[in-house]
Amino acid sequence: MLTGALVVGGGAGVATAALYDSSQGGSGSAGGSSSLPVVDNGNRPAATGSVESVASTVLPSVVALGVSGGGSAGSGSGVILDTDGLILTNDHVVTLGGQIPADQAEVTVSFNDGKKVRATVVGTDPLTDTALVKVDGVSDLKPITIGKSSNLDVGEQVVAIGSPFGLDATVTSGIVSALDRPVEVARDAQGNATAYPAIQTDAAINPGNSGGPLVNMDGQLVGINASIRSTSSGQGAESGSIGLGFAIPIDEVLPIIDQLKAGETPTHARLGIQVADVAGTAGSSDTTLSGARIASIEKGSAAEDAGLKQDDVITSIDDHRIDGSESLIATIRSYRPGDEVKVTYLRGSKESSTELKLGSDG
Structure with missing residues (x-):
């Protein structure tokens, strides 16, 4: 049984991003040549199975999501499922953690090439924290390759990609720390739990990573990053990664995706x-x-x-x-x-x- 605070990571703070931006400018020296010896090995191609290779393969399939509604706003991540513009993310991303109904969410999708378009919510399933959104009129989309989460082993290397705190296209890596870790992040008014047998990873996952992919070293989608363990107990506090992140296994999500695509109410x-x-x-x-x-x-x-x-x-x-x-x-x-x-x-x-x-x- 887990102890401590589990937090879903959908809403990256605007103030945090602003602080980051302000810390980057106003200092530093102008570019120029140096008299110190420099060794130039060239920009070598990524080795097969490396984090660099995985990032190159998967980044075009990952998007950032901006969500607003009811006077609130937040951000998250998503992954492209097909060339028609279907994108997988978390329910708590499009509902701002349950603050707004999904059909009232205004969603903006930012692609890896910098393009931004509005999206519509296709459907959501709060009990598995799953949601689908769709963009229209966008060409050259690169769907992610879907793998099998049941093939994962503890200790296997994995890569997480998303937009923590609004920092788009952030790549982190780690290992599978545990499998089938029971994680419950919410309950509705009827007592129904949002729970899943999670993939636990020490790859850094932060607020804003939610909805983004966890992939194996073949670049295949094996999980959807959804929550983190936090040491913070302060009201409204946003804690960062302490090496305890949790992803929903993709094997459990696929039947829900099929039902949402068909316009059906998901069953459990x-x-x-x-x-x-x-x-x-x-x-x-x-x-x-x-x-x-x-x-x-x-x-x-x-x-x-x-x-x-x-x-x-x-x-x-x-x-x-x-x-x-x-x-x-x-x-x-x-x-x-x-x-x-x-x-x-x-x-x-x-x-x-x-x-x-x-x-x-x-």
């Missing part, structure tokens, strides 16, 4: 239960429990049909260990309605398992 897998964290002992033993306790079960749900009961403690879904309610929600979010899963649970001190077909919130 459901067990049909309300859950809570659990800590205690198993019977009279000294074994400390961790898992998600079933607080209530919906009539006719997948969980009820499979024989699960109130106060059962779910400890794993397939081979995914469940440490708490956040972990269970994020894990179920990685499946699709109709998928069959094995649920391992404790009833008292007895461990059992059952197989069930996940329901749908549609």
